[in-house]
Amino acid sequence: MAVRKRKTKKSWVQYLNQNSLKIILGLVATSSFAIAFGQEKIQQLVTLPAVSNSACLDQFYRDIPPYLTKESLKKNSYPLCFNGFNVMYSGVSKTPLWVAEALTPKRLSQKIPREDSFHEELSIRPEHRATLSDYKASGYDRGHMAPNADMPNKAAQNDSFSLANMVPQAPKNNQQVWRELEEATRAIVTKHKYDVYVVTGPVFATKKLKTIGQGVIVPTAVFKAIYIPKTGAIGAYYAPNDHSLQVKVVSVCYLEEQLGINVFPQLTEEQKRNTYNLPLKANAVKVNKTIAYSHWDAESQCAEDVNADALTAVQKDFKSSSAGSQTASTTETKNTTSSLDSDSQNAVARQLVDALLQYILQTLK
Template sequence: MAKKPSKKAKTQANFLSQNIGKIVLALIATGSFAIAFGNEKISKLIPLPSSHGACLEQFYRDVPPLLTKESLKKDSYALCFNDFNVMYSGVSKTPLWSAEYLTPERLSIKIKREDNFHEETRVQQAHRALLTDYRGSGYDRGHMAPNGDMNNTAAQYDSFSLANMVPQAPKNNQEVWRKLEEAVRAIVTKQHRDAYIVTGPVFEGKRLKTIGNGVIVPTAVYKAVYLPKQGISGAYYAPNNDSQQVRVVSICYLEEKLGVNLFPQLTEQQKRNIYQLPLSAAQVKASQDIKYMRWDAESQCAEEADTASIQAQQKQFASGQSQTAESKLPQIDEETKQALIKQLVDAMVQYFLQLLR
């Protein structure tokens, strides 16, 4: 004789029949929530895959800036990082330039800043900037590729390498330069423009100041900007002091001072154009185009790059992809994994219960 279902079983069956629609919807919603929750966590732990993730793709048309002054090539290092690249000088113990490709998609993900200043072990000890060089120097460790441009912890960690830092005057770094970095991000996010950026130090004069064990203090810092879809170009130039001065100049103006061909794939005519780049994020309006300012007829642009030089520089950075600090990628230990799983399960359960109420 078949056993009659218990009262508890009947209650459960009634609950299921009455709430089947809610349960299905809850499962679908919970699944969607899990995917979103998981993606958010994952995006903060590892670099998101993208078509612009490769080393050369941080450069306009895959062509790195070229050092045209022979003296700059001494003890130089082509360093490929997560989401930006650096040409580092073992002479100045600073980057000569840092390059990055910004898109609205890249900047749509924001992560909390976590300082992790560290020495660059890919650089020989004799050429390496040290943490002790900056202590008590009176100068900030100034990012060239900004931490604020990084959307994952691997890239953020890389941005705190001393190979991406210069000794920067506090007010320049914390006020003027911060506003310029925010202005560039606003151009990309508010106006939905892709941007290629090259940032670095300027060393002018025969008697340059040093800190620590030979880290040279720049006389100025620069940020060159090119918006390929609109053909807009220009650069910021700021003395490395507490004057809070800044000028918008042409790319040619910088190339003459630096001995660097910042954008080898641009024509001289393009590099002589100066557009009215904003000095703060507040100056960027979504529907207001960046206006043309003037033509620079005085500055000496870098010589046109030959194919052999371009290919040689590309090869340095292409080979650097294997060094993109695989060891630096955040390693998720078992405790962290279990904590993340618990957070995900708890969140799913609470969400599920709320939908059934």
């Protein structure tokens, strides 16, 4: 036994001698990470601006809309508050830049038979407005960003057929890949009984972009970002807007780098680097199986943090906008506070641990 102890002690000494630099770097990295997260990020989460409750703001996680960090995107932009979803519309592309929805089990329990009612959005100036004739014989579908099947009532369904909620979408992408991703997203809500916050929109990733009609720009890809406060699961679907039937799951930071938009300004960079294995089809969602963690994205450039004053200004834009016929009865009411709820606190804690482990492992490589 004595010999065995001396051998063990010697092996530990050898290990420490051989790995001392890595251990020191790991401890330094861990301390730096904890300090940065604890002092800045948690403070940011706790002190996000609180505003009076509005049915329009209910569509955003903690009432905070996505934020346009790229200045050129703000030109001729329209914040539009619809029944059951919100839109940041661009008069330049004549499409939404993003569309936000809060999906809940209660909302999706309402089954509304589909009634097509495609229409132009009259709240947008004529020169910035997409028209029905723009899409006619274009070879592209009028692709919903907030899908009809997500809508809880007739008013919301009618609003979902506004062209302000549409992008020119390749038929195979719209009718197969995108349909399956929309079904998978709803399955997460209905099977797991989770509230899910969704931001959907187009990607314009090349300098030379195709247009249809009188200047409606065709996206190079479409995205759907998802955040589940109950578990902290997060990620984004990214699908080329063509007939390739391709789709991949990326981090929100990857998405933000492509878009010039802070998709979830309520969340920290560490949260948005986490990526989960989002299901590609509804049958991949199992009732008793949570969405698994995939990886931490250390490469992508996340959007810059947005200060509280700027976020408050965007909130006010949506509170004062009135596209469609938004009423307080169209969405579920909630109380807004300046502190994190228990689910969010637990999610942040889990994500901190995940991100910290990833950070340490990368440092020790």
